[in-house]
Amino acid sequence: MVSNPAPVPALAATHRLAALASLSDAELAALDMSARHLTRFAAYREIIGEGRAELAPSIIIDGWACRVRHFSDGRRQILGFLLPGELIGVRHHRDPLATTAIVALTQVALCPAPPATESEQGGLAEAYAVSAALEQFYLFRQIARLGRLSAYERLLDWLLETRERLALSGLTTADSFRLPVTQEGLADALGLTSVHVNRTIQLMRREELVELKGGVVRLIDPPRLAKLVDYRSGEVTAAPSA
């Protein structure tokens, strides 16, 4: 059994935001301060309902959540995952309504996102902005995944993306990471059935592309996997400022 990449509170969020832009000491302190005011949600609890007034800007300190769309006939589609260190409740305009529900997939801890004062020299506002750009990037990738990839490719592509996102928050060790999502959860995200997700995983195991057991994934040779699905890193969303 592989030991967990221990998610120490606030660490993931600080790790991620500091990776997106250089933060001042004051901003780092503000993050630490904010992380003391945690709001917790039990697994499977709804964090925000579709059509409700949007959540206050928040940072996921720990746990996995997802945006989800429920259809009237019971089908559901996970639109995207929300991982530790990522932001939710980012508002575009005044008095927004949540366009999608957000549901906790595990126990989730949220803290308020410290307000970023544009005028300062600190990079928190920039970090938030890059985070928003990344979120959009992930949406584009999810669309391409669902539209044009086979089940096999979708799963690989998603694993690579998730690894990259968790790495941003410092939650990967070597090529493995915790994956606290059931195969049914994966199915709802990848537009498949849980049965077929299971078959696909087993195929990938037999081909020694992936190890997956006890909620921990290990990708055997990420660069090779990336080639299989034409995977492109999201690291390059900003031009070098220098």
Added chain:
Amino acid sequence: MVSNPAPVPALAATHRLAALASLSDAELAALDMSARHLTRFAAYREIIGEGRAELAPSIIIDGWACRVRHFSDGRRQILGFLLPGELIGVRHHRDPLATTAIVALTQVALCPAPPATESEQGGLAEAYAVSAALEQFYLFRQIARLGRLSAYERLLDWLLETRERLALSGLTTADSFRLPVTQEGLADALGLTSVHVNRTIQLMRREELVELKGGVVRLIDPPRLAKLVDYRSGEVTAAPSA
């Protein structure tokens, strides 16, 4: 790309932005002014390449474009359409790179988006913000469409969304609108093949849900169609400010 000072009515753009927030006379004038500086792109020309420095914020004055992802093996996925009156090149942070290519589907005319000064009483900044929120909403819907709807449902759902979006820009008459996209284009957007799009359209014709000929669509009974796919309007992204 050819700059052309020819005065083209900024009707669609003004219609849309004014619908998203109330604009001051100065802002309306700025829009008219801006619409005199058109940049034109021929059909199928690339407006911005993936990974290039992001386009300046612009408004689509006329024509259809799309965000597209090309795979190395030739597959392609249209991530979303960009319709007259909608914005492109909206930036989250400094020095962004375009995360997706944008390609003209018809001849396209672009104009610079007039800068919105936050401090004023005019609502242009708000209109831009709501526009961004809507764009995100459309991405979520595209994900749900590709992930959980059948070919039949995808097409219906997409037609309803497109009608709603074009209506925002004042480009629908009764229940019909221009659809300058080939069935192969639809296939690339809906994650299908053109053959199957064709068969689906014909099925819908036989069932008298839709008329489609000569690049013009007419939806027979939108409310009924909406029920068939659990379609939800995007009108309600903002809480009533009153």
Added chain:
DNA sequence: CGCGTTCTTGACTGCTTTCAAAGATGGTGG
């Protein structure tokens, strides 16, 4: 009027779903 693009149609293949049920797995209480 002619040619290229787009639309249509048919036959066949195959990926993914559906339905059903049998194994694991992990947490809980006795």
Added chain:
DNA sequence: CCACCATCTTTGAAAGCAGTCAAGAACGCG
């Protein structure tokens, strides 16, 4: 410490939706 239960994973067989390949018809443009 183990039995027990709910949840999750795994497996099999059959059906179906959408893809592929191919070719003919219709359309629109020059």
